[in-house]
Amino acid sequence: MAYTSINKGSDYFNTKLYTGNSSTQSITGVEFQPDWVWIKDRDNATNHMVFDSIRGTGEELHTQNTDSETTQANTLTAFGSDGFSLGSNTDVNNSSQNFVSWNWLAGTTSGLSDGTITPSSYSVNATSGFGIYAYTGTNANGTITHGLGSTPSVIIVKNRLTSAKSWIVGHKSIGFQNALYLNLTDGSTSEPNLFNSTAPTSSVFTVGTGSLINDSGDSYIAYAFAEKKGYSKFGSYTGNGNADGPMIYTGFKPSFYMVKRTDSTGSWIMKDNLRPGYNVNGSYFVANDGLAESTGSGNVASDELSNGFKIRGTSSSLNTSGSSYIYMAFAEHPFVSSSGTPVTAR
Numbered sequence: 001m002a003y004t005s006i007n008k009g010s011d012y013f014n015t016k017l018y019t020g021n022s023s024t025q026s027i028t029g030v031e032f033q034p035d036w037v038w039i040k041d042r043d044n045a046t047n048h049m050v051f052d053s054i055r056g057t058g059e060e061l062h063t064q065n066t067d068s069e070t071t072q073a074n075t076l077t078a079f080g081s082d083g084f085s086l087g088s089n090t091d092v093n094n095s096s097q098n099f100v101s102w103n104w105l106a107g108t109t110s111g112l113s114d115g116t117i118t119p120s121s122y123s124v125n126a127t128s129g130f131g132i133y134a135y136t137g138t139n140a141n142g143t144i145t146h147g148l149g150s151t152p153s154v155i156i157v158k159n160r161l162t163s164a165k166s167w168i169v170g171h172k173s174i175g176f177q178n179a180l181y182l183n184l185t186d187g188s189t190s191e192p193n194l195f196n197s198t199a200p201t202s203s204v205f206t207v208g209t210g211s212l213i214n215d216s217g218d219s220y221i222a223y224a225f226a227e228k229k230g231y232s233k234f235g236s237y238t239g240n241g242n243a244d245g246p247m248i249y250t251g252f253k254p255s256f257y258m259v260k261r262t263d264s265t266g267s268w269i270m271k272d273n274l275r276p277g278y279n280v281n282g283s284y285f286v287a288n289d290g291l292a293e294s295t296g297s298g299n300v301a302s303d304e305l306s307n308g309f310k311i312r313g314t315s316s317s318l319n320t321s322g323s324s325y326i327y328m329a330f331a332e333h334p335f336v337s338s339s340g341t342p343v344t345a346r
Contacts, residue, residue: 005127006231009255009331012105012128013231015272022088022095030083035106035123035132036223037076037084038063039091040285042098042275042293046091048285051076051084053106054121054132055221060091061158063167063182063268064290069160100275100285100293102256106132108147115145115204117214124148129226134160139216141196143204148226152200153234154328156182159212160219168212170195173236173326174262176206180326183288188262200224231331236262237311241321245302245311252331253306258287259317263324266317269300271309273332279303280312306333 006012010031018027020041035053040046048063055061058073074087084101086093093099106123117135124131126149133144146152153172159165167182174180174188177197181189196208205224207214214220227234233250240246250257256272268287275283275293281304282297294300301312309329311319318325 006228006331009231009252009333012125012130013255013330014103015256015274016083016101016103017274018099018101020090020093020095020097020099022090022093024077024085024087025093026078026080026085027083027101028080030101030103032103032105033079033081034084034103035079036104036130037079038102039076040100040293041091041094042100044094044097044292045290046094046292047290048287049075049091052123052132052221052223053079054123054134055160061160061221062290063287065183066164066166068163068165100272102272104128104130106130112145112147114143116140116142117144117207119144122147127228129228129232131224133222133224135220135222137207137214137216137218137220139209139214141206141208142214143206144222145204146200146224146226148224149202150226150228151202152205152224152226154225155195155200155205156223157207157213158221159215160221162215162218165212168194169260171326171328172199172234176200180260180262181288182268185265185267185288187264187266225328233329234327236324236326239311239319239321239323239325241314241319243298243301243312243314245313245319247305247310248308248327248329250308250329250331252308252329253333254304254309254329255332257309257327257329259325259327261317261320261323261325264316264320266325269315269317271302271304273304282313 078085107125176195179191193210198206
């Protein structure tokens with residue numbers, strides 16, 4: 001059996017909780033310098049705040065709407081060696097309010113070649129299978145070299161500077177002739193012009209002529225994820241409609257997972273292992289809405305296990321009988337480390 005080379009998921013992804021102070025502060029304990037930081041106020045209905053090292057500090061996007069990129073100098077002010085620094089903006093640092101941040105490590109910023117569209121800047125980590133790419137649209141079918149060393153399973157794209165443009169999500173389980181929208185509850189939609197109905201390869205991903213992904217002269221940001229055994233898993237499951245729901249095997253103890261119904265409408269359900277920090281986990285956010293954290297909801301309940309997660313709720317966004325769902329998940333610990341040592345459940 002081949003074991004993962006990643007023995008500690010938190011070397012590449014980590015959830016960090018903190019309390020705001022309405023001034024300035026540095027959030028540490030992430031354990032690496034993050035390249036993608038997603039922040040949400042847990043106590044209030046506010047924007048989901050998305051930052052990355054390619055677009056730079058203070059450049060925010062919101063997953064729950066179609067807003068273009070906005071510059072807010074007092075939001076995320078620095079990417080630090082062990083976390084990030086914040087200004088006084090209330091969406092990221094409201095006094096005495098509780099926040100969650102989800103943090104991903106990318107890395108290499110040079111060396112990509114080939115493809116018909118060359119990113120203006122990028123950051124890639126082949127070990128963890130994660131890359132960030134800024135590119136300019138051409139309105140012609142094209143390819144972008146991703147540098148991940150294996151085939152991406154999920155690609156998320158946002159038009160940065162043109163308003164009223166949805167977030168595009170391509171996922172291997174629905175096929176790249178289809179797409180989902182991170183800011184909407186819509187099910188999977190046939191969109192042959194987004195990824196040109198072409199699945200990614202081990203070297204490139206394809207963009208079509210759709211304005212949401214490749215309008216001439218427009219600026220885009222893309223996040224690509226390739227599956228890495230023991231660290232990340234991107235797949236699908238079928239709901240059964242009862243509290244003894246399906247168990248989704250990932251091969252690791254999840255630190256974060258996001259679920260979306262694909263055959264009909266449903267919210268993007270976001271969970272992590274720190275909220276509340278024990279099973280049964282009824283705490284969640286909705287990526288397509290700025291609602292505060294929902295806690296103690298048995299209808300959207302699940303368990304995090306040593307080798308995956310088990311659905312315990314009957315919400316239509318999570319577990320309608322016979323319905324199809326996709327997920328993306330990242331590890332706290334692999335089920336089996338590179339030495340072959342099992343990791344036990346909580």
